[in-house]
Every structure is written in structure tokens, then in C-alpha cells.
Amino acid sequence: MAEPAYTVASDSENTGEEKTSSAFPEIAIGIDIGTSQCSVAVWNGSQVELLKNTRNQKLMRSYVMFRDEIPTGGVSSQLSHEHEILSGAAIFNMKRLIGRVDTDPVVHVSKSLPFLVQTLDIGVRPFIAALVNNVWRSTTPEEVLAIFLVELRAMAELQLKRPIRNVVLTIPVSFSRFQLTRIERACAMAGLHVLRLMPEPTAVALLYAQQQQQTVQDNMGSGSEKLALIFNMGAGYCDVAVTATAGGVSQIKALAGSTIGGEDILQNMMRHLLPNAENLFSSHSVNEIESIGILRIATQDAIHRLSSQTSVQVDVDLGNGVKICKVVDREEFEEVNRNVFEKCESLVKQCLHDAKVDVEDLADVILVGGCSYIPKIHNLVTGICRKEEIYKGMNVLEAAVVGAALEGAVTSGISDPFGSLDLLTIQSTPLGIGIRIEGNQFIPIIPRNTTMPARKELAFTTVRDNQTEALIVVYEGEGHKVEKNHLLGYFKIIGIPPASKGVPEINVCMDIDASNVLRVLAAVALPGAQHPAVPVMEVRMPTVDDGHGWCAEALNRTYGSTMDLVTLQKKI
Amino acid sequence: MAASLGPAHQFLAPKHSHIHHAFLNTGKPVSSCRQRYGVITCCGRKARRSLRLEKNYYELLGVSADSSSREVREAYRKLQKKHHPDVAGQQGHEYTLLLNEAYRVLMRDDLRRDYDASTGRVGTRFRRGCSDIGYSSWKGPVRSHALFVDANACIGCRECVHHASNTFVMDDELGCARVKVQYGDDEQKLEVSAESCPVNCIHWVEREELGLLEFLTQPQPKDGYGVFGGGWERPSNVFMAAKTLSKQLKEQPATTTAATEEETPAQAKARADASMKIKMEKFSRFWKLAELFGLNTWNKK
Incomplete structure (x- = not known):
């Protein structure tokens, strides 16, 4: 793989339209792009198999090195030493950066990474660059991800001896729809077509459903419903799901997720070991980058050792006369990361609450992801769920990709004579979707944890007399105020028949199909009218592009409340 | 939320998948959208009620009106496995939406009671079979x-x-x-x-x-x-x-207990007929309305 075929097949935003059926049954592969590691799996006719790269690795580091003319990713490139990734020439953690604007706190935290993350704090995409021969060469998270995906694709094609087009990708629960479009964009750039995007814990849930079905078949037992909590925490994100499983069907009862993960634990520890680290590394000179790299590796190593030891000695020379010599024990580690663990706890509690499930009724608790090795994580999840033991039979690092490969086989229409693919995942929406009303209020039309596919509708009306235009601004999130939520897009309804305020009826309908495509429809009518006053608008969301951070503000400044809507109080 | 149940069906009628695809494939101009969605508010308030009455959630799921939530759940899963878009492709979309709505309503005691009341089915759950889950x-x-x-x-x-x-x-x-x-x-x-x-x-x-x-x-x-x-x-x-x-x-002869057993061909047919009927009714309504005011649009062209 000296020269990966880096071809940008399509730069189109609308890649989802041909999502129907393919002419020949091609099995979609499952890809799990983790913040730190990534893997590929495929249904090989009798079971799911993880593909290995030329160095026999099933789990590959997620990074792209911009050292030579042709960038190389973690799939094919050979590292002489871990330090190389941290030399500034490699971009990693793209999953934490993709689809975020430069006012996002997650982007700000990433500024202490060895490569360059620059922010202007105005709501545009951050400037990201890799150090190549002492030059900061700019790139984007999408491009980095695409290069990486091309390598993965080439690897899979070589081994499966067929072209690969369809993929099922796992994603964090907390990704906004805008971020999903960025992932789809990266896939399109790599010539891949996204069949499904699965939140990571739901992929694990599907694997669990398969395992349960097999044990039921083996024991000839009853196929009664089993409730399970899945906690997945990797380097970048923490996700929780509650699934109800019976007969190979995994029904997602609730999802909860947040941008919190091993990376935060690592940063907290680095700050703990070297309190003024940010000031020391603010200018990203070559020496500084080297020091960051050394500190990062030492800290990572200490965290790993703290999973099995109760205290570790950190002894490292960062150069430039800065030396760290410290003993860190587990209590200290847990105290330093208290905010992370508290967030995890609240996610688990919230998910159980949303699922309306009592901890006593949980049949199993499943813990996956790299952070599940941390004793504190283990204890807090078992503590909340009042379970002595964690479900066995899940490979902590491979469960998600196996689930994605299963879904890939199911959606490709593959069936298995032994019933191993007699599976189905019934997904639900991780975030509420709604529109802006009365200035800055957010009203969800499809609430969180609605079973997909979903279609809901609400009626709205005008706020002024003879208002002929209305702005539909679509947001995603849970905040009562729109500022707290993600902007997905906006459009204007024109030609509302002149009438007193509160009279015209504006129906806004949202439709999400199984491949998670969101359509927003808006129709205007006067009460008692036989047909809509103007043609119905149908808009595929999200429509926002880069720099959407200030769109909402600009709309507000330009139009104020002149085109506002309120909910229509139904007269019964 | 006030508009959670009733209005959700408004868009169901016109956006039937076959119609949808037909329009997409032939690439008709935007005016077809107008006809398509023209129906939305035509169904209005009065029609909405009848629409809801016609759609029998019990028939759709193939369960008896007195079935327990366990039976509803099992029927729902079985049908999902057949019709979910993951399995059946995009044409399963509309049907799955119906299934989800039926499941949502029948699984929640308060919604189910309202639904039963709206279809004049009050109390039938308790007439036959005593294994039902009661008011609590x-x-x-x-x-x-x-x-x-x-x-x-x-x-x-x-x-x-x-x-x-x-x-x-x-x-x-x-x-x-x-x-x-x-x-x-x-x-x-x-x-x-x-x-x-x-x-x-x-x-x-x-x-x-x-x-x-x-x-x-x-x-x-x-x-x-x-x-x-x-x-x-x-x-x-x-x-x-x-x-x-x-x-x-x-x-009394126990006739309804077989609901959770393997479906007999006759039962499967009955259920298919029920959903077909629901679809056809929508279809005909759509076409009637499309003719009503859609003709004008065509004539203009």
C-alpha cells in the first residue's frame, strides 16, 4: 500500500438519496472510528470477523501523519516510536474536532494537543494544521478522517477481494446532526456510502441481542424480555443506553451521551502533574511540542498503571530544565478527575430515568470502551445499577465494531441459515428536534428517545396581525432556550394569507427515516380552508454549513421578532 | 403535549411511500408536491377524527382488543422484524411509522384507554381472558x-x-x-x-x-x-x-388465546388485509382530493 488511491469521489452534501437498495447484495462493513483507536469488521458468512492490517493489528491507532508528500494514516504507516505521533506532524483526535466551531469548549481543550488548533472565537471552524518540515500545513478534520477511511477501505478491499462501498459507522450519542453530516462528508470523500450511523452503545446492544438469542436457542429457554444497561466510554466520548432485548430484537429505550472521555482524564492528569502546562506550551514551538509529547506519554502510562496499581511513580524529564518527580495514588487520581466521574454518574442516572427502568429490573450491565478498565468507572456503574458483576462475554474494545458489522449484514439483506442474523435494532432519537418560537424558546417536535422511524407534527401560528412571512429555525438539543441547542437550519415560509395574529395555522412536521435522514415540512392554511394557502415546503436538514455559529445571531439581528411563531392553542 | 397523537396522522395520508417514489422517479415538477401535500390540511379537523377511527391499531398489530401489553410487545417485535426498513428497505418506512404509533399508544395505559374510548371499545379488554393487566x-x-x-x-x-x-x-x-x-x-x-x-x-x-x-x-x-x-x-x-x-x-370457548402462537395463514391474511385496507383508504382519499383541486393545476400546464 505504497500509494493509497486518495480520490475524492464526491463533494456533495446530499449523499443519502440513493440509500434505497443496491443491485447486488453487497455486505456492508462495520467501522468503528474511535477517538484513539479504530477497527473494521465484516460478516464473513457465518460470523463477524475483524480485519487486520499488514502488521496483524485488529485495533489501529486513529491518526494521519503529514510527514511526506502523501499523508499516511494509522492503518498502513509504521511508527518507529510513539513519540512520532506527538511530533506535531500527526493529526489525531479528529472525532473530537469534527463538526465543531471555534467557540466550542471541546475545541479549546484540544489546543494543548501537539498539532496546531487555532481559534478566533467567532463561531467558525477552527484552524487545524500539522507541522511538516517546520511549516504548519493546514487541513480539516473531514480531510484527515477521509484519508484515514481511504486507508481502511483499501485494507478491507485487499482482504475481501471486492470493492467496498457501503459502510455502517458507529458514532457517539452526543453527536449533533451537523456533525453527522461531516462524518458523511468524510465518507463521501473516501468513496464510501454510509448505510447507517449507529450510536456506539446501540451497536453493542445489537451484539448483546444476538448473544442472548443464541443462549436462548442453546438452552431452549423462554425468550422473555431482558433489560440491559450499556455504558461505553472511550477516549473521546461517554455514552449510555438502555436496551430491551427479546427474540433478537434490540429496542433502545433511552440514550444519553456526553463529550467526556479518556482524553479529559488525560488532560486533567497532565494539569495535575504540571499545573502551568498551558502557559508553557502556548506558542507551539518545536521544543514545546516535544515536551508536550513526553508529558502526554508519561501521563498516559501512569493512568494505565493506576488501573492495576494503587499508586505510581511519575519520573520524567521534559527538557528545558523542567522535571516532574511525583507519586500519584489512586485517590488522588480520582479526586483530580472528579468532574469526569460525576458526569458519568449523571449520564447513567439520566438514562435509567428516561428509560423508566428500575435498577432491580436490569438483567445485565455491560461495560465497554477503553475507560472501562478504570476501577472507578467500574465501581460507579455497578454502584448505581446495584450489580455485583459486569456482563461477561463482551470484548471491551471490539463490541461496537462487531455490532456495526452485524447491522451492516442485516441492512444488506443477508440472512443466515442458523439464525445468527435474525436480528433487528430499533433505534431511538438521542436528542430532541424542534423549532424556535417566541424569540428564543425551543419547542421540541420530535422529543428525545422517540422510536425511529418517527414522524410528528405540531401546529403554530403567527404573532402579528397580517404577518405574511414566518421563519422556521430548526434546532436539536434539550435546552429550553435555543442558544443551548445545535442549529440545524432555517427556511422562510412566504405567502401566509393576511389575517389577525393567531389565526393562520402553520403545521410543521418532522420525519426521520431509518437511515436517520431528517425532513422538515411546513404547510400554511387558514382555519377551515380546503387546501394549503401556498405549496408545502419540504426541507432536508441540516442545511447549515461551516461557520453556522453566527447564523442564528445574524438572523436575529436582521429580522428580530418580525417573523416569529407561537404554538397554536388548539380549541377543543 | 396537546398535538401528540391526533395531528401526527395528518401527514401519513399523503406521504405514502409509493406515491412518494412515483413522484421522485418521474421527476415531476414542484406542483406535484402541492397536490401531494394539498391533502394535509384537507384532512383538517373533522377528517382527522375519522382517520383515527379507521385505523385500527389492534388489527394492525394482529392482536385482539383484550390482549395484554406482553402480547402487544411480542406482536410488535415480530412485525418489526418483517417490516422495519433495515429488513424491508425504504418501503417499510410508512408501515413502521404506523407500527410505532400503534405500539406507543397500546403500550401506555392512559393512551390506550383514550384510544379504546375513541373507538368505542371501553372495557373490552376485560371481557375475555383474565390474564390482563388491569387499570393499575x-x-x-x-x-x-x-x-x-x-x-x-x-x-x-x-x-x-x-x-x-x-x-x-x-x-x-x-x-x-x-x-x-x-x-x-x-x-x-x-x-x-x-x-x-x-x-x-x-x-x-x-x-x-x-x-x-x-x-x-x-x-x-x-x-x-x-x-x-x-x-x-x-x-x-x-x-x-x-x-x-x-x-x-x-x-365460553377460548378463541383468542392463539394470538401469540405462530400465525396461521388465515390470520396473516386477515392482518395483511387490515393494513391493506388502511392503505387503500388513504390512497383513494388522496386520489379523490388530488382530482378535486389538482385538476386545475394540470389544466394550466
């Missing part, structure tokens, strides 16, 4: 025993509500307590509240009996004869009444 909902899995308040004995002291407020509620209209959520509190609290009752009117009963008991303890409209009677009544000894009724029910 269950927190967590269904267990073998359940709590039941004998409303005749209850003096309305609120002692049980005080001790286990998540389980018991005071029915102010009837002046007695009743169980709202089975196992809404932990078992210790339940024991305390059962013992705290000064007239011992809180009983642990078999799950199978619960549905019947709760059904019978609700005041029933009494058949009136001539100028006499009418009004509401409930049996003075609800336990005896339950026994008698369940005996009567057993003597």
Missing part, C-alpha cells in the same frame, strides 16, 4: 402477585397513600384509595402500607385475578329497565364476583 400500571416487570384495594371496605383514610405514595392514590371521586402503580415503591414500604390499613382492605392477589378485580371494582353502568335502575353500581363482594365471572368466562 406496573413498574418494572410483571410479577406473580399484585396489590389490590377492596374499594367497598376502604374508608378513605389515606394511610396507604401516606406510606407508599408512588403506589397508591386517592380516588377523590369514589372516596377510596386504589393502586395506581404496582410496585411503585419498594417492598418494605408496600408491606408497611398494607399493614397500616385500619380495615385491612389492601390485599395481595394473584396477578391473573388482578385485571378482573380491578375491572369489577370500577363502578359499571347498570342496565336500566323501564323507569327503574340505570346509574352506576359495583358488586358488594368483589372477590366473589370475580370468581363467578371468571368461571363464566372459562365456559
Whole structure:
């Protein structure tokens, strides 16, 4: 793989339209792009198999090195030493950066990474660059991800001896729809077509459903419903799901997720070991980058050792006369990361609450992801769920990709004579979707944890007399105020028949199909009218592009409340 | 939310997948959208109600009107496995939307009661088969025993509500307590509240009996004869009444128990017909309306 075929097949935003059926049954592969590691799996006719790269690795580091003319990713490139990734020439953690604007706190935290993350704090995409021969060469998270995906694709094609087009990708629960479009964009750039995007814990849930079905078949037992909590925490994100499983069907009862993960634990520890680290590394000179790299590796190593030891000695020379010599024990580690663990706890509690499930009724608790090795994580999840033991039979690092490969086989229409693919995942929406009303209020039309596919509708009306235009601004999130939520897009309804305020009826309908495509429809009518006053608008969301951070503000400044809507109080 | 149930169907009618694809494939101009969605508000308020009545969730899921939530769930899963877009492709979209809506309504006691009421099906759940889950909902899995308040004995002291407020509620209209959520509190609290009752009117009963008991303890409209009677009544000894009724029910031929068994071809056909009927009705309505005001659009072209 000296020269990966880096071809940008399509730069189109609308890649989802041909999502129907393919002419020949091609099995979609499952890809799990983790913040730190990534893997590929495929249904090989009798079971799911993880593909290995030329160095026999099933789990590959997620990074792209911009050292030579042709960038190389973690799939094919050979590292002489871990330090190389941290030399500034490699971009990693793209999953934490993709689809975020430069006012996002997650982007700000990433500024202490060895490569360059620059922010202007105005709501545009951050400037990201890799150090190549002492030059900061700019790139984007999408491009980095695409290069990486091309390598993965080439690897899979070589081994499966067929072209690969369809993929099922796992994603964090907390990704906004805008971020999903960025992932789809990266896939399109790599010539891949996204069949499904699965939140990571739901992929694990599907694997669990398969395992349960097999044990039921083996024991000839009853196929009664089993409730399970899945906690997945990797380097970048923490996700929780509650699934109800019976007969190979995994029904997602609730999802909860947040941008919190091993990376935060690592940063907290680095700050703990070297309190003024940010000031020391603010200018990203070559020496500084080297020091960051050394500190990062030492800290990572200490965290790993703290999973099995109760205290570790950190002894490292960062150069430039800065030396760290410290003993860190587990209590200290847990105290330093208290905010992370508290967030995890609240996610688990919230998910159980949303699922309306009592901890006593949980049949199993499943813990996956790299952070599940941390004793504190283990204890807090078992503590909340009042379970002595964690479900066995899940490979902590491979469960998600196996689930994605299963879904890939199911959606490709593959069936298995032994019933191993007699599976189905019934997904639900991780975030509420709604529109802006009365200035800055957010009203969800499809609430969180609605079973997909979903279609809901609400009626709205005008706020002024003879208002002929209305702005539909679509947001995603849970905040009562729109500022707290993600902007997905906006459009204007024109030609509302002149009438007193509160009279015209504006129906806004949202439709999400199984491949998670969101359509927003808006129709205007006067009460008692036989047909809509103007043609119905149908808009595929999200429509926002880069720099959407200030769109909402600009709309507000330009139009104020002149085109506002309120909910229509139904007269019964 | 006020508009959660009814209005959701408005868009169902016009956006039938076949129609949708037909338009996409032929690449007709935007005006076709107008016809397509022209129907939306045409269905208006009046039509909405009839639309809801026509769509029989029970037939759609292939379960009897008195089926338990467990049966509904199993039927839902079985149908999902056949029709979910993951399996059936994009054409499964509309049908799955219907299934999701039916499941959502039938699985929630309050929504199901409203739905039953809107279709004039009140109480049918308790006519046949005694294994039903009654008026109280269950927190967590269904267990073998359940709590039941004998409303005749209850003096309305609120002692049980005080001790286990998540389980018991005071029915102010009837002046007695009743169980709202089975196992809404932990078992210790339940024991305390059962013992705290000064007239011992809180009983642990078999799950199978619960549905019947709760059904019978609700005041029933009494058949009136001539100028006499009418009004509401409930049996003075609800336990005896339950026994008698369940005996009567057993003597009736049990025809509905096969619902969870493997579907017979005839049943499958009946269900397919039901969903087909729903679809065809929508279809015809669509075309009728499209003709009504769509013709003008075509003539202009």
C-alpha cells in the first residue's frame, strides 16, 4: 500500500438519496472510528470477523501523519516510536474536532494537543494544521478522517477481494446532526456510502441481542424480555443506553451521551502533574511540542498503571530544565478527575430515568470502551445499577465494531441459515428536534428517545396581525432556550394569507427515516380552508454549513421578532 | 403535549411511500408536491377524527382488543422484524411509522384507554381472558402477585397513600384509595402500607385475578329497565364476583388465546388485509382530493 488511491469521489452534501437498495447484495462493513483507536469488521458468512492490517493489528491507532508528500494514516504507516505521533506532524483526535466551531469548549481543550488548533472565537471552524518540515500545513478534520477511511477501505478491499462501498459507522450519542453530516462528508470523500450511523452503545446492544438469542436457542429457554444497561466510554466520548432485548430484537429505550472521555482524564492528569502546562506550551514551538509529547506519554502510562496499581511513580524529564518527580495514588487520581466521574454518574442516572427502568429490573450491565478498565468507572456503574458483576462475554474494545458489522449484514439483506442474523435494532432519537418560537424558546417536535422511524407534527401560528412571512429555525438539543441547542437550519415560509395574529395555522412536521435522514415540512392554511394557502415546503436538514455559529445571531439581528411563531392553542 | 397523537396522522395520508417514489422517479415538477401535500390540511379537523377511527391499531398489530401489553410487545417485535426498513428497505418506512404509533399508544395505559374510548371499545379488554393487566400500571416487570384495594371496605383514610405514595392514590371521586402503580415503591414500604390499613382492605392477589378485580371494582353502568335502575353500581363482594365471572368466562370457548402462537395463514391474511385496507383508504382519499383541486393545476400546464 505504497500509494493509497486518495480520490475524492464526491463533494456533495446530499449523499443519502440513493440509500434505497443496491443491485447486488453487497455486505456492508462495520467501522468503528474511535477517538484513539479504530477497527473494521465484516460478516464473513457465518460470523463477524475483524480485519487486520499488514502488521496483524485488529485495533489501529486513529491518526494521519503529514510527514511526506502523501499523508499516511494509522492503518498502513509504521511508527518507529510513539513519540512520532506527538511530533506535531500527526493529526489525531479528529472525532473530537469534527463538526465543531471555534467557540466550542471541546475545541479549546484540544489546543494543548501537539498539532496546531487555532481559534478566533467567532463561531467558525477552527484552524487545524500539522507541522511538516517546520511549516504548519493546514487541513480539516473531514480531510484527515477521509484519508484515514481511504486507508481502511483499501485494507478491507485487499482482504475481501471486492470493492467496498457501503459502510455502517458507529458514532457517539452526543453527536449533533451537523456533525453527522461531516462524518458523511468524510465518507463521501473516501468513496464510501454510509448505510447507517449507529450510536456506539446501540451497536453493542445489537451484539448483546444476538448473544442472548443464541443462549436462548442453546438452552431452549423462554425468550422473555431482558433489560440491559450499556455504558461505553472511550477516549473521546461517554455514552449510555438502555436496551430491551427479546427474540433478537434490540429496542433502545433511552440514550444519553456526553463529550467526556479518556482524553479529559488525560488532560486533567497532565494539569495535575504540571499545573502551568498551558502557559508553557502556548506558542507551539518545536521544543514545546516535544515536551508536550513526553508529558502526554508519561501521563498516559501512569493512568494505565493506576488501573492495576494503587499508586505510581511519575519520573520524567521534559527538557528545558523542567522535571516532574511525583507519586500519584489512586485517590488522588480520582479526586483530580472528579468532574469526569460525576458526569458519568449523571449520564447513567439520566438514562435509567428516561428509560423508566428500575435498577432491580436490569438483567445485565455491560461495560465497554477503553475507560472501562478504570476501577472507578467500574465501581460507579455497578454502584448505581446495584450489580455485583459486569456482563461477561463482551470484548471491551471490539463490541461496537462487531455490532456495526452485524447491522451492516442485516441492512444488506443477508440472512443466515442458523439464525445468527435474525436480528433487528430499533433505534431511538438521542436528542430532541424542534423549532424556535417566541424569540428564543425551543419547542421540541420530535422529543428525545422517540422510536425511529418517527414522524410528528405540531401546529403554530403567527404573532402579528397580517404577518405574511414566518421563519422556521430548526434546532436539536434539550435546552429550553435555543442558544443551548445545535442549529440545524432555517427556511422562510412566504405567502401566509393576511389575517389577525393567531389565526393562520402553520403545521410543521418532522420525519426521520431509518437511515436517520431528517425532513422538515411546513404547510400554511387558514382555519377551515380546503387546501394549503401556498405549496408545502419540504426541507432536508441540516442545511447549515461551516461557520453556522453566527447564523442564528445574524438572523436575529436582521429580522428580530418580525417573523416569529407561537404554538397554536388548539380549541377543543 | 396537546398535538401528540391526533395531528401526527395528518401527514401519513399523503406521504405514502409509493406515491412518494412515483413522484421522485418521474421527476415531476414542484406542483406535484402541492397536490401531494394539498391533502394535509384537507384532512383538517373533522377528517382527522375519522382517520383515527379507521385505523385500527389492534388489527394492525394482529392482536385482539383484550390482549395484554406482553402480547402487544411480542406482536410488535415480530412485525418489526418483517417490516422495519433495515429488513424491508425504504418501503417499510410508512408501515413502521404506523407500527410505532400503534405500539406507543397500546403500550401506555392512559393512551390506550383514550384510544379504546375513541373507538368505542371501553372495557373490552376485560371481557375475555383474565390474564390482563388491569387499570393499575406496573413498574418494572410483571410479577406473580399484585396489590389490590377492596374499594367497598376502604374508608378513605389515606394511610396507604401516606406510606407508599408512588403506589397508591386517592380516588377523590369514589372516596377510596386504589393502586395506581404496582410496585411503585419498594417492598418494605408496600408491606408497611398494607399493614397500616385500619380495615385491612389492601390485599395481595394473584396477578391473573388482578385485571378482573380491578375491572369489577370500577363502578359499571347498570342496565336500566323501564323507569327503574340505570346509574352506576359495583358488586358488594368483589372477590366473589370475580370468581363467578371468571368461571363464566372459562365456559365460553377460548378463541383468542392463539394470538401469540405462530400465525396461521388465515390470520396473516386477515392482518395483511387490515393494513391493506388502511392503505387503500388513504390512497383513494388522496386520489379523490388530488382530482378535486389538482385538476386545475394540470389544466394550466
